[in-house]
Amino acid sequence: MNARITQATLLDGSNPHHGKQVDIRIEKGIITEIASTLEAKKNEDLINFENLSVSPGWFDSSVSIGEPGYEERETIKNGLLVAAKSGFTGIALNPNCYPVPDTSSSIAFLQNKAANNAVQLYPIGALTQKSEGVDLAELYDMQQAGAIAFGDYQHAIKNPNLLKIALQYTQGFNGLVLSFPQEDDLIIKGMANEGETAIKLGLKGMPALAEHLQIARDLYILEYTGGKLHIPTISTAQSVALIKDAKAKGLDVTCSVAITNLFFTDAALEDFDTRYKVTPPLRNEADREALVAGIKDGTIDMVTSDHNPLDIEQKKLEFDHAKFGTIAQEATLGALLTLVSEKKAVQLLTAGRKRFTQTTSKIEVGQPANLSLFTTKGSNTFTKEMILSKSKNAAFLGAKLKGKVYGIIANKQFIAS
The missing domain is CATH 3.20.20.140 (Metal-dependent hydrolases)
Known part of the structure; x- marks a missing residue:
């Protein structure tokens, strides 16, 4: 996959960009660039969400x-x-x-x-x-x-x-x-x-x-x-x-x-x-x-x-x-x-x-993209419509929660929530 993640707050304590808003370019499933801003390239998907945070998977x-x-x-x-x-x-x-x-x-x-x-x-x-x-x-x-x-x-x-x-x-x-x-x-x-x-x-x-x-x-x-x-x-x-x-x-x-x-x-x-x-x-x-x-x-x-x-x-x-x-x-x-x-x-x-x-996932140039995409902002109530599982035995029904998952990038795939 080829994609550019924009305006994402990077959350990775071992990364020099930790806590900063960055763009991340992924080419063929590999992280190739991380910078405050990146120019668009042809044939790449744009991934942009409101108040987006990115962390290791x-x-x-x-x-x-x-x-x-x-x-x-x-x-x-x-x-x-x-x-x-x-x-x-x-x-x-x-x-x-x-x-x-x-x-x-x-x-x-x-x-x-x-x-x-x-x-x-x-x-x-x-x-x-x-x-x-x-x-x-x-x-x-x-x-x-x-x-x-x-x-x-x-x-x-x-x-x-x-x-x-x-x-x-x-x-x-x-x-x-x-x-x-x-x-x-x-x-x-x-x-x-x-x-x-x-x-x-x-x-x-x-x-x-x-x-x-x-x-x-x-x-x-x-x-x-x-x-x-x-x-x-x-x-x-x-x-x-x-x-x-x-x-x-x-x-x-x-x-x-x-x-x-x-x-x-x-x-x-x-x-x-x-x-x-x-x-x-x-x-x-x-x-x-x-x-x-x-x-x-x-x-x-x-x-x-x-x-x-x-x-x-x-x-x-x-x-x-x-x-x-x-x-x-x-x-x-x-x-x-x-x-x-x-x-x-x-x-x-x-x-x-x-x-x-016995492995770690790092957000670094040259590393495979293994990322979780989410926001820590906002709140919601967990409802039946939010259950994704085949079974429905969810203790959290009716619970007040914070934030939202936007999806993942892993194994050269982007799965949106």
């Missing part, structure tokens, strides 16, 4: 799609289009399709299915065979086929020896291990955060202690073994404190938080709306405030949509019977901008790429 570290096995929830083709129109140029795909991707051939299938899209799909391989938590899967073979990390999506690693072996084994090829922060024996049949709201509504509780015990155990194991650990979607103040202490010790650990846990509290459950039934559960206001503080001080490395499309048969049920999960990619930028500055938002939306793929 965003990366979403926790995305579920469905295909193969659950195409009624979401297909890979549409899932990648949703990501593009939500501003993401790369996604880490959770291993919760069917069959579970626990072999090199299943990883290769996912990559081949997603080939030639603007958004790059990076598969996460299952840590254990069929994500059953018993035997390790083919980790090295999957890494050679393109898996960027290993974890069982929203399944805790019950056996501590299994985590120990995984952290030791993956050091041989610089692998990243994911451990979901939940001690299952403490949340049997739990539906919501253990606390005042759950008691009031008569819902079985999911204590914060279940998250704290799992994280504390995992960090002790990491300190013993070494290796690289990522703890996805933490949700409590004590979890932030535990990870902060671990980082101070020099442990190679990162963590993420889901945008829903940053934005909502368990008070949203008062009407038994299953759109707010997520895991980890929405916590209280003190926990939410601690999570916001954690993203601001750098303890929490990245924000994820934790986008999980579920069809109506799985969500429009009695609260006890509905599945956990919400779609959130379409609202991630708008929700995040209500909590942090535009500079911090970009940092939180781009940090996952380096951790998961």
Whole structure:
């Protein structure tokens, strides 16, 4: 593609043009010029939006799609289009399709299915065979086929020896291990955060202690073994404190938080709306405030949509019977901008790429154009018309958001929102 982006505020802390309004020329998908103004050339598209900002392409570290096995929830083709129109140029795909991707051939299938899209799909391989938590899967073979990390999506690693072996084994090829922060024996049949709201509504509780015990155990194991650990979607103040202490010790650990846990509290459950039934559960206001503080001080490395499309048969049920999960990619930028500055938002939306793929996206002459286009100005209310996913289980319906995504440029393609 050949294009000229005009009057864009460049948001990239490592770039000398950071914070300045520039024009960017792209030829055959490569950035060829960056200047305060550029003259038009023949046969190039003009990209110009009101109050336009440009940053390195965003990366979403926790995305579920469905295909193969659950195409009624979401297909890979549409899932990648949703990501593009939500501003993401790369996604880490959770291993919760069917069959579970626990072999090199299943990883290769996912990559081949997603080939030639603007958004790059990076598969996460299952840590254990069929994500059953018993035997390790083919980790090295999957890494050679393109898996960027290993974890069982929203399944805790019950056996501590299994985590120990995984952290030791993956050091041989610089692998990243994911451990979901939940001690299952403490949340049997739990539906919501253990606390005042759950008691009031008569819902079985999911204590914060279940998250704290799992994280504390995992960090002790990491300190013993070494290796690289990522703890996805933490949700409590004590979890932030535990990870902060671990980082101070020099442990190679990162963590993420889901945008829903940053934005909502368990008070949203008062009407038994299953759109707010997520895991980890929405916590209280003190926990939410601690999570916001954690993203601001750098303890929490990245924000994820934790986008999980579920069809109506799985969500429009009695609260006890509905599945956990919400779609959130379409609202991630708008929700995040209500909590942090535009500079911090970009940092939180781009940090996952380096951790998961060991690469970075730079806005420099000679580099492939991998850009997210958006505005931080204005506000809006999230409506049904803004849902791009095949599934409609959106917790953010009716939420007041800021800014707007204009699209992405990646893999020699411009996808407009």
